[in-house]
Amino acid sequence: MVIQAYEEIGENVKRRIDSEPDQFIAEADVSELVEYYFSMDHFLPLQIDRKKGEKSEIKKGFSIPADIKKEEFFPEGKNPFGTLQLFIHIPIMENPSLNGLRQFKPSTIPASEIKWNEDEICICVNVRGYKFEKSDDQVVEEVTEKKKLFYEWIALINHQIEYQNERLRSDIRDWIEIRKQEIKSDLRRNDALIKKINIPLLKKTDQVITKVKLDKSPLIKRLRPNPTEKEEYVLDHKKMLDIVHVLDQQGRQFEKTPKSYKSLQEEDLRNVLLVNLNSVFEGKATGETFLRKGKTDIYLNIDKGNILVCECKIWSGMKLYCKAISQLISYLTWRNNYGIIISFCKQKNLTTILSKAKAAIQSHSSFKDTLEIPNKSHFITNHCTSSDQRKLVEIHHLFYDLYAGS
Numbered sequence: 001m002v003i004q005a006y007e008e009i010g011e012n013v014k015r016r017i018d019s020e021p022d023q024f025i026a027e028a029d030v031s032e033l034v035e036y037y038f039s040m041d042h043f044l045p046l047q048i049d050r051k052k053g054e055k056s057e058i059k060k061g062f063s064i065p066a067d068i069k070k071e072e073f074f075p076e077g078k079n080p081f082g083t084l085q086l087f088i089h090i091p092i093m094e095n096p097s098l099n100g101l102r103q104f105k106p107s108t109i110p111a112s113e114i115k116w117n118e119d120e121i122c123i124c125v126n127v128r129g130y131k132f133e134k135s136d137d138q139v140v141e142e143v144t145e146k147k148k149l150f151y152e153w154i155a156l157i158n159h160q161i162e163y164q165n166e167r168l169r170s171d172i173r174d175w176i177e178i179r180k181q182e183i184k185s186d187l188r189r190n191d192a193l194i195k196k197i198n199i200p201l202l203k204k205t206d207q208v209i210t211k212v213k214l215d216k217s218p219l220i221k222r223l224r225p226n227p228t229e230k231e232e233y234v235l236d237h238k239k240m241l242d243i244v245h246v247l248d249q250q251g252r253q254f255e256k257t258p259k260s261y262k263s264l265q266e267e268d269l270r271n272v273l274l275v276n277l278n279s280v281f282e283g284k285a286t287g288e289t290f291l292r293k294g295k296t297d298i299y300l301n302i303d304k305g306n307i308l309v310c311e312c313k314i315w316s317g318m319k320l321y322c323k324a325i326s327q328l329i330s331y332l333t334w335r336n337n338y339g340i341i342i343s344f345c346k347q348k349n350l351t352t353i354l355s356k357a358k359a360a361i362q363s364h365s366s367f368k369d370t371l372e373i374p375n376k377s378h379f380i381t382n383h384c385t386s387s388d389q390r391k392l393v394e395i396h397h398l399f400y401d402l403y404a405g406s
Helices: 001-021 024-025 032-042 099-103 136-195 207-214 237-256 266-280 318-331 348-365
Strands: 057-062 082-091 114-116 120-129 220-222 233-235 297-300 309-314 338-345 366-374 379-386 392-401
Touching: 001 032, 001 136, 024 136, 032 136, 057 099, 082 136, 114 366, 120 136, 136 348, 237 266, 237 338, 237 392, 266 297, 266 309, 266 338, 309 318, 318 338, 318 348, 318 392, 338 348, 348 379, 348 392
Parallel strands: 309 338, 338 392
Antiparallel strands: 057 082, 082 120, 114 120, 220 233, 297 309, 366 379, 379 392
């Protein structure tokens, strides 16, 4: 059954690789791609939690066999339908593959006599039932035999899983290399064909990024064009959404290979975003449209003020997220309208983290209302400034799953 399961996994992974855009396969590192596809679908070996140790439990019950006639339900004398069962609780380590592993139940132990829980597997020995009762020696012998069969099954399954995992990794690498070679071959032919027809090739790219690069209008616009007064500038809302889009695309790239970023801290992740932003938004002279001013901050490089501030944080709980909101708002002046908080979630259970984040946002003293939820990991909320309860700031909250296992 393990081999059959991995054949299905392999077919799904190959189909996924074949359906990826050429640019994604061509430009990505092969080793990172292998781990990315491998992490999406495979089994982990089943490990016994030796620290907890086995536990036994005895339960009494009552069971009437289906073939017993009604008039025999309560015969005179001793009740023959009482049951006695001995359960052996074998603790197991946390395993995200547990649901899938259940399909590999040992054939040497009846399915009715083995039960799977999230943190343990229970083996049942029927001590007493209708028209039978085992001696203590028989019970001990059966417990010993079933445990022996169970541990032999675990060793066999784990061996098969480890072998199939290595084989899957190797197959994935081969499929990626084949796809890369096909892409290179197509590119060579395309180049030759374009040269022959002598017509430039139309290249496809992200529409928003193309628009940002080609749009000659500035990221900011002057709010009060009065030469006798201090200049005030405001970020155009559409341009702000373009910035969010670029950040979101980079964040989703992080999610594809979380192990590659496992050791990176807030500042390192911020720098990756910073480089990507400056490669898209063309600034004056130096090209540094966005700058870093603190450990985790990204600022739009305008000497007239902090038009847009983006905070990069590793999720560390509700309390610190509220602190990040306060910190962001403290950077903004009355004229500023937008802020961005990016959270990299290295803990597991992103769904739970998102629920906690929503609760933290709504509990913050500056929170006014939720404007929009573009997707499950992107919230847009309104907040008042500390100096003016009626002045609202639009904050974008972006969350990315960088959990890469323990």
